[in-house]
Amino acid sequence: NAGVTQTPKFQVLKTGQSMTLQCAQDMNHNSMYWYRQDPGMGLRLIYYSASEGTTDKGEVPNGYNVSRLNKREFSLRLESAAPSQTSVYFCASNSPLRGAHYGYTFGSGTRLTVV
């Protein structure tokens, strides 16, 4: 099925460990996003990539790095995990064109716990 695929779905890390969350879309979308969702808060933007080869910081980028590997794939890396990064992470994609906007497609989420 066409859409956004995130892996893994669940992960437990120890403080200081590193990991990479993977995201791939097969809709030929230009733009990809990483959000985190915490209890009592709206989703917040970590990083985004407007097009292949570009990445930009969002609202909460500290402690994260990203790579737009190609048009399909956008990964999120935690170099040294901290308990404050315990959250549910969502990847999303869409394809804005000349100022128009289209519906976003979200991945199923990664539930990350840092102990």
Add this chain to the structure above:
Amino acid sequence: KNEVEQSPQNLTAQEGEFITINCSYSVGISALHWLQQHPGGGIVSLFMLSSGKKKHGRLIATINIQEKHSSLHITASHPRDSAVYICAVHSGGGADGLTFGKGTHLIIQP
């Protein structure tokens, strides 16, 4: 930074009732999205609006740009409509992502 407020935060209703969820935002936008998140976490896009009204099945979304306000209505509500409904806005003209409300947790009882 756009501030997005949703009301109510929680809503419990009986099957068949007409449901209204409200969203207001502080700064002019280029588009507003309504999203649905079921238990288990997946997020689905319901509507994208820049003006007027859209309808899909029993769901209706409206937006008033001058009032900076949008509503999501569910007619003939059903227990399967139980979910978190999230309002999100796109403030700019580029690809710089959405600002989200905290969501409205809706429970429809049989």
